[in-house]
Amino acid sequence: MVFDQVLFYVFASVAVLGGLLVIGQRNPIYSVLAIIVSFFGLSGLYILLEAPFVAVVQIIIYAGAIMVLFLFTVMLLNVPREDAAEWDRTHPFYRPWPMRIGGVLAAAMIVQLIWAFSRTAGLGQGVGDQRPAVSAVSELGRKLFTDYMFAFEVTSILIIIAMVGAVVLARKREF
Amino acid sequence: MAGVLDWLTAPQTLFFLGVTFTVFLALQISAAVMVYAERKVSAFMQQRYGPYLVGPKGVLQPIADIVKLVFKEDLKPKAADTLLFAAAPVISAMAAIAAFAPVPFGAATTFFGLLPEPMPLMVADINVAVLVIFAITSMGVYGIVLAGWSSNSKYALLGGLRSSAQMISYELAYGMALATIVMIAGSLSLREIVDAQTGYYFGVIPRWNIFVVFPTGLIAFLIFSTAGIAETNRAPFDFPEAEQELVAGYHTEYSSMRFALFFLAEYINMVTVAAVVTNLFLGGWHGPLLPEAYGWIWFLIKLSTLCFGYLWLRWTLPRFRYDQLMSFGWKLLLPLATVNLLVSAAGVLYFGL
Numbered sequence A: 001m002v003f004d005q006v007l008f009y010v011f012a013s014v015a016v017l018g019g020l021l022v023i024g025q026r027n028p029i030y031s032v033l034a035i036i037v038s039f040f041g042l043s044g045l046y047i048l049l050e051a052p053f054v055a056v057v058q059i060i061i062y063a064g065a066i067m068v069l070f071l072f073t074v075m076l077l078n079v080p081r082e083d084a085a086e087w088d089r090t091h092p093f094y095r096p097w098p099m100r101i102g103g104v105l106a107a108a109m110i111v112q113l114i115w116a117f118s119r120t121a122g123l124g125q126g127v128g129d130q131r132p133a134v135s136a137v138s139e140l141g142r143k144l145f146t147d148y149m150f151a152f153e154v155t156s157i158l159i160i161i162a163m164v165g166a167v168v169l170a171r172k173r174e175f
Numbered sequence B: 001m002a003g004v005l006d007w008l009t010a011p012q013t014l015f016f017l018g019v020t021f022t023v024f025l026a027l028q029i030s031a032a033v034m035v036y037a038e039r040k041v042s043a044f045m046q047q048r049y050g051p052y053l054v055g056p057k058g059v060l061q062p063i064a065d066i067v068k069l070v071f072k073e074d075l076k077p078k079a080a081d082t083l084l085f086a087a088a089p090v091i092s093a094m095a096a097i098a099a100f101a102p103v104p105f106g107a108a109t110t111f112f113g114l115l116p117e118p119m120p121l122m123v124a125d126i127n128v129a130v131l132v133i134f135a136i137t138s139m140g141v142y143g144i145v146l147a148g149w150s151s152n153s154k155y156a157l158l159g160g161l162r163s164s165a166q167m168i169s170y171e172l173a174y175g176m177a178l179a180t181i182v183m184i185a186g187s188l189s190l191r192e193i194v195d196a197q198t199g200y201y202f203g204v205i206p207r208w209n210i211f212v213v214f215p216t217g218l219i220a221f222l223i224f225s226t227a228g229i230a231e232t233n234r235a236p237f238d239f240p241e242a243e244q245e246l247v248a249g250y251h252t253e254y255s256s257m258r259f260a261l262f263f264l265a266e267y268i269n270m271v272t273v274a275a276v277v278t279n280l281f282l283g284g285w286h287g288p289l290l291p292e293a294y295g296w297i298w299f300l301i302k303l304s305t306l307c308f309g310y311l312w313l314r315w316t317l318p319r320f321r322y323d324q325l326m327s328f329g330w331k332l333l334l335p336l337a338t339v340n341l342l343v344s345a346a347g348v349l350y351f352g353l
Helices: A002-024 A028-048 A052-077 A084-089 A097-119 A137-145 A149-170 B002-009 B011-045 B061-071 B082-098 B129-150 B154-185 B190-195 B216-231 B256-281 B292-316 B322-351
Strands: none
Touching: A002 A028, A028 A052, A028 B129, A052 B129, A052 B154, A137 A149, B002 B011, B011 B061, B011 B082, B011 B256, B011 B292, B061 B256, B082 B129, B082 B256, B129 B154, B129 B190, B129 B256, B154 B190, B154 B216, B154 B256, B154 B322, B190 B256, B216 B256, B216 B292, B216 B322, B256 B292
Protein backbone atom coordinates (compact mmCIF):
# COMPACT_ATOMS: atom_id res chain seq x y z
CA MET A 1 0.00 0.00 0.00
CA VAL A 2 2.88 2.35 0.74
CA PHE A 3 4.21 1.61 -2.72
CA ASP A 4 0.78 2.40 -4.19
CA GLN A 5 0.75 5.72 -2.37
CA VAL A 6 4.19 6.70 -3.60
CA LEU A 7 3.15 5.83 -7.16
CA PHE A 8 -0.05 7.82 -6.75
CA TYR A 9 1.86 10.94 -5.80
CA VAL A 10 4.36 10.44 -8.61
CA PHE A 11 1.67 10.04 -11.27
CA ALA A 12 -0.51 12.79 -9.84
CA SER A 13 2.35 15.27 -9.79
CA VAL A 14 3.32 14.31 -13.36
CA ALA A 15 -0.26 14.92 -14.48
CA VAL A 16 -0.58 18.23 -12.66
CA LEU A 17 2.86 19.54 -13.62
CA GLY A 18 2.23 18.58 -17.25
CA GLY A 19 -1.08 20.41 -17.15
CA LEU A 20 0.54 23.51 -15.68
CA LEU A 21 3.31 23.47 -18.28
CA VAL A 22 0.73 23.50 -21.08
CA ILE A 23 -0.11 27.09 -20.17
CA GLY A 24 3.01 27.87 -18.18
CA GLN A 25 5.46 28.36 -21.05
CA ARG A 26 5.32 30.08 -24.40
CA ASN A 27 6.30 27.50 -27.01
CA PRO A 28 3.17 25.88 -28.52
CA ILE A 29 5.02 22.67 -29.45
CA TYR A 30 6.14 22.27 -25.86
CA SER A 31 2.54 22.82 -24.77
CA VAL A 32 1.42 19.89 -26.92
CA LEU A 33 4.17 17.70 -25.49
CA ALA A 34 3.38 18.77 -21.92
CA ILE A 35 -0.23 17.69 -22.33
CA ILE A 36 0.96 14.29 -23.61
CA VAL A 37 3.10 13.92 -20.48
CA SER A 38 0.06 14.86 -18.44
CA PHE A 39 -1.95 12.12 -20.19
CA PHE A 40 0.71 9.58 -19.25
CA GLY A 41 0.34 10.64 -15.63
CA LEU A 42 -3.43 10.16 -15.86
CA SER A 43 -2.92 6.78 -17.47
CA GLY A 44 -0.73 5.75 -14.54
CA LEU A 45 -3.50 6.80 -12.14
CA TYR A 46 -5.97 4.61 -14.04
CA ILE A 47 -3.63 1.65 -13.68
CA LEU A 48 -3.48 2.29 -9.92
CA LEU A 49 -7.29 2.15 -9.95
CA GLU A 50 -7.01 -1.30 -11.57
CA ALA A 51 -8.51 -0.12 -14.84
CA PRO A 52 -5.72 -1.07 -17.29
CA PHE A 53 -8.09 -0.95 -20.27
CA VAL A 54 -9.02 2.68 -19.64
CA ALA A 55 -5.35 3.50 -19.06
CA VAL A 56 -4.26 2.03 -22.40
CA VAL A 57 -7.19 3.52 -24.29
CA GLN A 58 -6.27 6.89 -22.82
CA ILE A 59 -2.81 6.55 -24.36
CA ILE A 60 -3.99 5.17 -27.71
CA ILE A 61 -6.74 7.72 -28.31
CA TYR A 62 -5.50 10.89 -26.66
CA ALA A 63 -1.73 10.61 -26.74
CA GLY A 64 -1.54 8.42 -29.85
CA ALA A 65 -4.14 9.86 -32.18
CA ILE A 66 -5.55 13.21 -31.09
CA MET A 67 -2.30 14.77 -29.93
CA VAL A 68 -0.52 13.67 -33.12
CA LEU A 69 -3.10 15.69 -35.03
CA PHE A 70 -2.54 18.64 -32.68
CA LEU A 71 1.20 18.44 -33.18
CA PHE A 72 0.66 18.10 -36.91
CA THR A 73 -1.44 21.26 -37.00
CA VAL A 74 0.89 23.29 -34.79
CA MET A 75 3.88 22.24 -36.92
CA LEU A 76 2.16 22.79 -40.25
CA LEU A 77 0.91 26.26 -39.34
CA ASN A 78 4.33 26.99 -37.82
CA VAL A 79 2.72 28.71 -34.84
CA PRO A 80 5.29 31.17 -33.47
CA ARG A 81 6.34 31.41 -29.84
CA GLU A 82 4.05 33.63 -27.85
CA ASP A 83 5.45 37.12 -27.50
CA ALA A 84 5.31 38.52 -23.98
CA ALA A 85 4.85 42.14 -25.09
CA GLU A 86 2.09 41.18 -27.49
CA TRP A 87 0.45 39.14 -24.78
CA ASP A 88 0.50 42.10 -22.39
CA ARG A 89 -1.20 44.33 -24.92
CA THR A 90 -3.92 41.79 -25.56
CA HIS A 91 -4.34 40.71 -21.94
CA PRO A 92 -8.02 40.17 -21.05
CA PHE A 93 -7.85 42.87 -18.40
CA TYR A 94 -7.01 45.44 -21.05
CA ARG A 95 -9.79 44.37 -23.42
CA PRO A 96 -13.43 45.44 -23.45
CA TRP A 97 -15.69 43.53 -21.09
CA PRO A 98 -16.93 40.68 -23.41
CA MET A 99 -13.38 39.40 -23.48
CA ARG A 100 -13.45 38.94 -19.71
CA ILE A 101 -16.17 36.28 -19.91
CA GLY A 102 -13.43 33.67 -19.95
CA GLY A 103 -12.37 34.77 -16.49
CA VAL A 104 -15.96 34.52 -15.21
CA LEU A 105 -16.26 31.03 -16.70
CA ALA A 106 -13.02 29.94 -15.06
CA ALA A 107 -14.20 31.26 -11.70
CA ALA A 108 -17.51 29.45 -12.10
CA MET A 109 -15.69 26.24 -12.94
CA ILE A 110 -13.46 26.46 -9.88
CA VAL A 111 -16.49 27.06 -7.64
CA GLN A 112 -18.23 24.08 -9.26
CA LEU A 113 -15.20 21.89 -8.74
CA ILE A 114 -14.93 22.78 -5.06
CA TRP A 115 -18.67 22.18 -4.66
CA ALA A 116 -18.38 18.77 -6.37
CA PHE A 117 -15.43 17.75 -4.20
CA SER A 118 -17.16 18.79 -1.02
CA ARG A 119 -20.10 16.50 -1.82
CA THR A 120 -18.18 13.49 -3.12
CA ALA A 121 -18.33 10.54 -0.78
CA GLY A 122 -15.23 8.52 0.01
CA LEU A 123 -12.67 11.32 -0.24
CA GLY A 124 -11.29 10.23 3.13
CA GLN A 125 -10.42 6.77 1.81
CA GLY A 126 -6.75 5.94 1.48
CA VAL A 127 -5.05 5.83 -1.91
CA GLY A 128 -5.64 2.50 -3.61
CA ASP A 129 -8.77 1.68 -1.62
CA GLN A 130 -11.17 2.92 -4.26
CA ARG A 131 -11.97 0.19 -6.76
CA PRO A 132 -14.04 0.58 -9.90
CA ALA A 133 -17.21 -1.43 -10.32
CA VAL A 134 -16.19 -2.70 -13.76
CA SER A 135 -12.66 -3.47 -14.83
CA ALA A 136 -12.77 -6.48 -17.17
CA VAL A 137 -12.93 -5.50 -20.84
CA SER A 138 -15.77 -7.88 -21.70
CA GLU A 139 -17.80 -6.58 -18.75
CA LEU A 140 -17.12 -3.03 -19.86
CA GLY A 141 -18.33 -3.80 -23.39
CA ARG A 142 -21.51 -5.44 -22.09
CA LYS A 143 -22.28 -2.40 -19.92
CA LEU A 144 -21.57 -0.06 -22.81
CA PHE A 145 -24.00 -1.84 -25.12
CA THR A 146 -26.78 -2.34 -22.55
CA ASP A 147 -26.93 0.16 -19.69
CA TYR A 148 -25.14 3.00 -21.45
CA MET A 149 -26.40 2.30 -24.97
CA PHE A 150 -28.05 5.70 -25.34
CA ALA A 151 -24.99 7.70 -24.28
CA PHE A 152 -22.80 5.53 -26.53
CA GLU A 153 -24.96 6.03 -29.61
CA VAL A 154 -25.44 9.75 -28.99
CA THR A 155 -21.66 10.17 -28.73
CA SER A 156 -21.11 8.36 -32.00
CA ILE A 157 -23.75 10.50 -33.74
CA LEU A 158 -22.02 13.59 -32.38
CA ILE A 159 -18.71 12.42 -33.80
CA ILE A 160 -20.27 11.66 -37.20
CA ILE A 161 -21.82 15.14 -37.28
CA ALA A 162 -18.45 16.70 -36.50
CA MET A 163 -16.80 14.61 -39.24
CA VAL A 164 -19.41 15.49 -41.87
CA GLY A 165 -19.14 19.12 -40.85
CA ALA A 166 -15.37 19.07 -41.24
CA VAL A 167 -15.64 17.50 -44.70
CA VAL A 168 -18.24 20.04 -45.81
CA LEU A 169 -16.14 22.95 -44.54
CA ALA A 170 -12.90 21.69 -46.04
CA ARG A 171 -14.32 20.66 -49.43
CA LYS A 172 -13.51 22.73 -52.47
CA ARG A 173 -16.50 24.72 -53.66
CA GLU A 174 -17.57 23.46 -57.08
CA PHE A 175 -19.95 26.18 -58.18
CA MET B 1 14.71 -4.69 4.73
CA ALA B 2 14.84 -8.47 5.00
CA GLY B 3 11.58 -8.62 3.00
CA VAL B 4 13.11 -6.67 0.16
CA LEU B 5 16.20 -8.89 0.18
CA ASP B 6 14.06 -12.04 0.14
CA TRP B 7 12.07 -10.65 -2.74
CA LEU B 8 15.22 -9.74 -4.66
CA THR B 9 16.77 -13.21 -4.30
CA ALA B 10 13.54 -15.14 -4.91
CA PRO B 11 13.87 -17.37 -8.00
CA GLN B 12 10.85 -15.67 -9.61
CA THR B 13 12.43 -12.23 -9.33
CA LEU B 14 15.77 -13.43 -10.65
CA PHE B 15 14.01 -15.15 -13.54
CA PHE B 16 12.05 -11.98 -14.30
CA LEU B 17 15.20 -9.84 -14.25
CA GLY B 18 17.01 -12.39 -16.40
CA VAL B 19 14.23 -12.47 -18.99
CA THR B 20 14.05 -8.68 -19.08
CA PHE B 21 17.78 -8.33 -19.55
CA THR B 22 17.87 -11.08 -22.18
CA VAL B 23 15.03 -9.50 -24.18
CA PHE B 24 16.73 -6.12 -24.01
CA LEU B 25 20.04 -7.53 -25.27
CA ALA B 26 18.38 -9.79 -27.83
CA LEU B 27 16.59 -6.82 -29.36
CA GLN B 28 19.86 -4.92 -29.81
CA ILE B 29 21.52 -7.99 -31.28
CA SER B 30 18.54 -8.65 -33.53
CA ALA B 31 18.91 -5.12 -34.90
CA ALA B 32 22.56 -5.85 -35.73
CA VAL B 33 21.63 -9.17 -37.32
CA MET B 34 18.91 -7.48 -39.34
CA VAL B 35 21.34 -4.86 -40.63
CA TYR B 36 23.69 -7.60 -41.78
CA ALA B 37 20.84 -9.64 -43.26
CA GLU B 38 19.47 -6.62 -45.02
CA ARG B 39 22.81 -5.87 -46.68
CA LYS B 40 23.46 -9.48 -47.63
CA VAL B 41 19.91 -10.08 -48.96
CA SER B 42 19.91 -6.85 -50.95
CA ALA B 43 23.32 -7.75 -52.35
CA PHE B 44 22.08 -11.20 -53.33
CA MET B 45 19.07 -9.71 -55.07
CA GLN B 46 21.18 -7.19 -56.95
CA GLN B 47 23.90 -9.74 -57.81
CA ARG B 48 26.56 -8.14 -55.66
CA TYR B 49 28.68 -9.58 -52.84
CA GLY B 50 27.57 -7.26 -50.08
CA PRO B 51 29.83 -6.82 -47.05
CA TYR B 52 32.56 -9.50 -47.08
CA LEU B 53 35.71 -7.95 -45.65
CA VAL B 54 35.06 -7.61 -41.90
CA GLY B 55 35.13 -11.06 -40.32
CA PRO B 56 34.21 -14.31 -42.10
CA LYS B 57 31.66 -13.52 -44.85
CA GLY B 58 31.45 -10.01 -43.38
CA VAL B 59 29.46 -11.04 -40.30
CA LEU B 60 31.25 -8.46 -38.16
CA GLN B 61 30.16 -5.64 -40.47
CA PRO B 62 27.41 -4.37 -38.06
CA ILE B 63 30.00 -4.04 -35.29
CA ALA B 64 32.26 -2.08 -37.61
CA ASP B 65 29.27 0.12 -38.49
CA ILE B 66 28.52 0.80 -34.84
CA VAL B 67 32.15 1.63 -34.09
CA LYS B 68 32.17 4.02 -37.04
CA LEU B 69 28.95 5.71 -35.89
CA VAL B 70 30.14 6.08 -32.30
CA PHE B 71 33.31 7.88 -33.38
CA LYS B 72 31.59 10.21 -35.82
CA GLU B 73 31.11 13.86 -34.97
CA ASP B 74 27.73 14.66 -33.44
CA LEU B 75 26.40 17.57 -35.48
CA LYS B 76 23.48 19.77 -34.58
CA PRO B 77 22.02 22.49 -36.81
CA LYS B 78 22.42 25.95 -35.31
CA ALA B 79 18.69 26.74 -35.43
CA ALA B 80 17.58 23.37 -34.09
CA ASP B 81 15.54 23.08 -30.92
CA THR B 82 18.21 21.65 -28.59
CA LEU B 83 15.97 19.79 -26.17
CA LEU B 84 13.69 18.13 -28.72
CA PHE B 85 16.55 17.43 -31.13
CA ALA B 86 18.19 15.36 -28.39
CA ALA B 87 14.93 13.81 -27.17
CA ALA B 88 13.56 12.63 -30.54
CA PRO B 89 15.92 9.67 -31.18
CA VAL B 90 15.60 8.62 -27.54
CA ILE B 91 11.80 8.57 -27.81
CA SER B 92 12.04 6.49 -30.99
CA ALA B 93 14.39 3.91 -29.52
CA MET B 94 12.59 3.77 -26.19
CA ALA B 95 9.19 3.15 -27.78
CA ALA B 96 10.69 0.48 -30.03
CA ILE B 97 12.28 -1.44 -27.16
CA ALA B 98 9.36 -1.03 -24.74
CA ALA B 99 6.88 -2.36 -27.29
CA PHE B 100 8.39 -5.84 -27.01
CA ALA B 101 7.67 -6.10 -23.26
CA PRO B 102 4.21 -7.76 -23.46
CA VAL B 103 5.23 -10.13 -26.30
CA PRO B 104 5.48 -13.78 -25.18
CA PHE B 105 8.12 -15.85 -26.97
CA GLY B 106 7.83 -19.26 -25.39
CA ALA B 107 5.66 -21.59 -23.34
CA ALA B 108 5.51 -21.27 -19.56
CA THR B 109 8.65 -22.79 -18.11
CA THR B 110 10.03 -23.83 -14.73
CA PHE B 111 13.53 -23.19 -16.10
CA PHE B 112 14.89 -26.73 -15.53
CA GLY B 113 12.94 -27.05 -12.29
CA LEU B 114 14.56 -24.02 -10.66
CA LEU B 115 11.25 -22.17 -10.30
CA PRO B 116 8.52 -23.29 -7.88
CA GLU B 117 5.76 -22.75 -10.47
CA PRO B 118 5.92 -22.30 -14.27
CA MET B 119 6.34 -18.72 -15.41
CA PRO B 120 5.52 -17.42 -18.90
CA LEU B 121 8.50 -16.59 -21.07
CA MET B 122 7.80 -12.87 -21.44
CA VAL B 123 8.70 -9.63 -19.70
CA ALA B 124 5.23 -8.49 -18.64
CA ASP B 125 2.11 -10.64 -18.68
CA ILE B 126 -0.50 -7.90 -19.11
CA ASN B 127 -4.16 -8.74 -19.69
CA VAL B 128 -4.52 -5.98 -22.31
CA ALA B 129 -1.17 -6.78 -23.98
CA VAL B 130 -2.41 -6.27 -27.53
CA LEU B 131 -3.55 -2.74 -26.76
CA VAL B 132 -0.36 -1.93 -24.87
CA ILE B 133 1.72 -2.82 -27.93
CA PHE B 134 -0.60 -0.72 -30.06
CA ALA B 135 -0.26 2.22 -27.67
CA ILE B 136 3.52 2.07 -27.40
CA THR B 137 4.11 1.72 -31.14
CA SER B 138 1.87 4.71 -31.71
CA MET B 139 4.22 6.65 -29.41
CA GLY B 140 7.04 5.95 -31.87
CA VAL B 141 5.57 8.47 -34.29
CA TYR B 142 6.45 11.28 -31.87
CA GLY B 143 10.13 10.48 -32.24
CA ILE B 144 9.91 10.89 -35.99
CA VAL B 145 7.66 13.95 -35.98
CA LEU B 146 9.74 15.74 -33.35
CA ALA B 147 12.96 14.85 -35.15
CA GLY B 148 11.47 16.41 -38.28
CA TRP B 149 10.34 19.55 -36.57
CA SER B 150 13.28 20.17 -34.24
CA SER B 151 15.87 19.86 -37.02
CA ASN B 152 14.53 23.10 -38.49
CA SER B 153 15.09 21.80 -42.01
CA LYS B 154 12.48 21.61 -44.76
CA TYR B 155 13.32 18.04 -45.79
CA ALA B 156 13.18 16.80 -42.23
CA LEU B 157 9.90 18.60 -41.57
CA LEU B 158 8.28 17.16 -44.69
CA GLY B 159 9.50 13.70 -43.72
CA GLY B 160 8.05 14.08 -40.24
CA LEU B 161 4.69 15.30 -41.55
CA ARG B 162 4.44 12.48 -44.04
CA SER B 163 5.25 9.99 -41.37
CA SER B 164 2.51 11.17 -39.03
CA ALA B 165 -0.07 11.22 -41.84
CA GLN B 166 0.95 7.74 -42.93
CA MET B 167 0.96 6.24 -39.46
CA ILE B 168 -2.45 7.66 -38.58
CA SER B 169 -3.90 6.37 -41.85
CA TYR B 170 -2.59 2.85 -41.43
CA GLU B 171 -3.28 2.57 -37.72
CA LEU B 172 -6.98 2.22 -38.55
CA ALA B 173 -6.59 -0.82 -40.78
CA TYR B 174 -4.04 -2.19 -38.31
CA GLY B 175 -6.51 -1.84 -35.45
CA MET B 176 -9.36 -3.40 -37.45
CA ALA B 177 -7.30 -6.48 -38.32
CA LEU B 178 -6.29 -6.70 -34.67
CA ALA B 179 -9.92 -6.46 -33.55
CA THR B 180 -10.80 -9.42 -35.80
CA ILE B 181 -8.34 -11.66 -34.00
CA VAL B 182 -9.19 -10.31 -30.56
CA MET B 183 -12.84 -11.09 -31.23
CA ILE B 184 -12.16 -14.62 -32.42
CA ALA B 185 -9.76 -15.42 -29.57
CA GLY B 186 -11.96 -13.65 -27.04
CA SER B 187 -9.00 -12.19 -25.19
CA LEU B 188 -6.69 -9.19 -25.27
CA SER B 189 -3.81 -11.06 -23.70
CA LEU B 190 -1.21 -12.25 -26.19
CA ARG B 191 -0.43 -15.29 -24.03
CA GLU B 192 -4.07 -16.39 -24.09
CA ILE B 193 -4.37 -15.69 -27.82
CA VAL B 194 -1.39 -17.96 -28.45
CA ASP B 195 -2.72 -20.64 -26.12
CA ALA B 196 -6.02 -20.62 -28.03
CA GLN B 197 -4.06 -21.70 -31.14
CA THR B 198 -2.96 -25.09 -29.78
CA GLY B 199 -3.92 -28.24 -31.68
CA TYR B 200 -4.93 -29.10 -35.23
CA TYR B 201 -7.96 -28.98 -37.52
CA PHE B 202 -8.65 -32.48 -38.97
CA GLY B 203 -5.35 -33.55 -37.45
CA VAL B 204 -3.21 -31.83 -40.09
CA ILE B 205 -3.88 -28.09 -40.39
CA PRO B 206 -2.55 -26.29 -37.31
CA ARG B 207 -5.19 -24.36 -35.41
CA TRP B 208 -3.50 -21.03 -36.13
CA ASN B 209 -5.45 -17.82 -36.46
CA ILE B 210 -4.34 -17.46 -40.05
CA PHE B 211 -6.63 -20.40 -40.89
CA VAL B 212 -9.47 -19.38 -38.60
CA VAL B 213 -12.95 -18.68 -40.10
CA PHE B 214 -11.33 -19.10 -43.51
CA PRO B 215 -10.62 -16.76 -45.30
CA THR B 216 -11.11 -13.95 -42.78
CA GLY B 217 -8.08 -15.00 -40.74
CA LEU B 218 -5.90 -14.99 -43.83
CA ILE B 219 -7.21 -11.58 -44.93
CA ALA B 220 -6.65 -10.17 -41.44
CA PHE B 221 -3.10 -11.56 -41.55
CA LEU B 222 -2.39 -9.87 -44.90
CA ILE B 223 -3.90 -6.57 -43.80
CA PHE B 224 -2.07 -6.64 -40.48
CA SER B 225 1.30 -7.40 -42.06
CA THR B 226 0.84 -4.72 -44.72
CA ALA B 227 -0.20 -2.11 -42.19
CA GLY B 228 2.67 -3.30 -40.00
CA ILE B 229 5.18 -2.53 -42.76
CA ALA B 230 3.60 0.91 -43.16
CA GLU B 231 3.74 1.46 -39.38
CA THR B 232 7.45 0.69 -39.32
CA ASN B 233 8.09 2.96 -42.33
CA ARG B 234 9.67 0.19 -44.38
CA ALA B 235 9.74 0.11 -48.17
CA PRO B 236 7.43 0.14 -50.14
CA PHE B 237 5.97 2.56 -47.59
CA ASP B 238 9.20 4.38 -46.63
CA PHE B 239 7.90 7.86 -47.33
CA PRO B 240 9.34 9.61 -44.30
CA GLU B 241 12.81 8.97 -45.71
CA ALA B 242 12.23 8.88 -49.46
CA GLU B 243 15.79 9.57 -50.64
CA GLN B 244 14.94 10.89 -54.09
CA GLU B 245 12.56 13.52 -52.76
CA LEU B 246 13.60 14.32 -49.21
CA VAL B 247 17.38 13.65 -49.01
CA ALA B 248 16.96 11.36 -45.98
CA GLY B 249 13.67 12.57 -44.56
CA TYR B 250 13.27 13.07 -40.84
CA HIS B 251 16.86 12.11 -39.98
CA THR B 252 18.54 14.32 -42.59
CA GLU B 253 20.21 16.49 -39.93
CA TYR B 254 21.19 13.64 -37.62
CA SER B 255 24.61 12.07 -37.36
CA SER B 256 26.62 9.77 -35.11
CA MET B 257 24.81 7.82 -32.35
CA ARG B 258 21.61 9.85 -32.63
CA PHE B 259 21.28 8.65 -36.20
CA ALA B 260 22.13 5.14 -35.05
CA LEU B 261 19.29 5.25 -32.51
CA PHE B 262 16.80 5.90 -35.32
CA PHE B 263 18.17 2.94 -37.21
CA LEU B 264 18.05 0.78 -34.11
CA ALA B 265 14.43 1.79 -33.59
CA GLU B 266 13.53 0.95 -37.19
CA TYR B 267 14.96 -2.56 -37.05
CA ILE B 268 13.63 -3.30 -33.57
CA ASN B 269 10.18 -2.14 -34.69
CA MET B 270 10.40 -4.55 -37.59
CA VAL B 271 11.29 -7.43 -35.27
CA THR B 272 8.46 -6.46 -32.91
CA VAL B 273 5.89 -6.37 -35.70
CA ALA B 274 7.10 -9.77 -36.91
CA ALA B 275 6.87 -11.13 -33.34
CA VAL B 276 3.35 -9.80 -32.89
CA VAL B 277 2.27 -11.26 -36.25
CA THR B 278 3.79 -14.60 -35.19
CA ASN B 279 1.85 -14.57 -31.94
CA LEU B 280 -1.42 -13.32 -33.36
CA PHE B 281 -1.63 -15.35 -36.56
CA LEU B 282 1.02 -18.05 -36.75
CA GLY B 283 0.49 -19.82 -33.44
CA GLY B 284 3.40 -18.26 -31.56
CA TRP B 285 5.61 -20.96 -30.10
CA HIS B 286 3.34 -23.86 -31.13
CA GLY B 287 4.65 -26.19 -33.78
CA PRO B 288 5.12 -29.88 -34.57
CA LEU B 289 8.12 -32.10 -33.71
CA LEU B 290 9.64 -30.02 -30.93
CA PRO B 291 8.46 -30.45 -27.32
CA GLU B 292 6.60 -27.53 -25.74
CA ALA B 293 9.61 -26.46 -23.68
CA TYR B 294 11.59 -25.76 -26.86
CA GLY B 295 8.74 -23.78 -28.42
CA TRP B 296 10.91 -20.67 -28.54
CA ILE B 297 12.81 -22.31 -31.41
CA TRP B 298 9.61 -22.43 -33.45
CA PHE B 299 8.98 -18.82 -32.45
CA LEU B 300 12.42 -17.80 -33.73
CA ILE B 301 11.95 -19.74 -36.98
CA LYS B 302 8.61 -18.05 -37.70
CA LEU B 303 10.01 -14.67 -36.68
CA SER B 304 13.01 -14.98 -39.00
CA THR B 305 10.82 -16.10 -41.90
CA LEU B 306 8.63 -13.02 -41.51
CA CYS B 307 11.65 -10.74 -41.20
CA PHE B 308 13.12 -12.23 -44.35
CA GLY B 309 9.76 -11.57 -46.03
CA TYR B 310 10.01 -7.91 -45.05
CA LEU B 311 13.53 -7.66 -46.49
CA TRP B 312 12.37 -9.42 -49.64
CA LEU B 313 9.50 -6.94 -50.09
CA ARG B 314 11.80 -3.99 -49.57
CA TRP B 315 14.25 -5.00 -52.25
CA THR B 316 11.61 -6.15 -54.74
CA LEU B 317 8.90 -3.51 -54.71
CA PRO B 318 9.31 0.11 -55.76
CA ARG B 319 8.02 2.83 -53.48
CA PHE B 320 4.39 3.90 -53.82
CA ARG B 321 3.52 7.42 -54.88
CA TYR B 322 2.16 9.47 -51.98
CA ASP B 323 -1.43 9.68 -53.29
CA GLN B 324 -1.35 5.95 -54.05
CA LEU B 325 -0.29 5.31 -50.48
CA MET B 326 -3.19 7.32 -49.10
CA SER B 327 -5.82 5.87 -51.41
CA PHE B 328 -4.50 2.34 -50.79
CA GLY B 329 -4.77 2.83 -47.05
CA TRP B 330 -8.12 4.60 -46.89
CA LYS B 331 -9.98 3.23 -49.91
CA LEU B 332 -8.82 -0.38 -50.02
CA LEU B 333 -7.24 -1.54 -46.78
CA LEU B 334 -9.67 0.12 -44.34
CA PRO B 335 -12.94 -0.96 -46.06
CA LEU B 336 -11.55 -4.46 -46.57
CA ALA B 337 -10.57 -4.68 -42.91
CA THR B 338 -14.01 -3.43 -41.83
CA VAL B 339 -15.90 -5.94 -44.02
CA ASN B 340 -13.55 -8.66 -42.80
CA LEU B 341 -14.30 -7.71 -39.20
CA LEU B 342 -18.05 -7.85 -39.82
CA VAL B 343 -17.85 -11.21 -41.61
CA SER B 344 -15.82 -12.82 -38.85
CA ALA B 345 -18.13 -11.23 -36.25
CA ALA B 346 -21.06 -12.92 -38.01
CA GLY B 347 -19.07 -16.16 -38.01
CA VAL B 348 -18.41 -15.93 -34.29
CA LEU B 349 -22.00 -14.96 -33.54
CA TYR B 350 -23.83 -17.59 -35.61
CA PHE B 351 -21.45 -20.53 -35.62
CA GLY B 352 -19.74 -19.88 -32.32
CA LEU B 353 -16.33 -20.50 -33.89
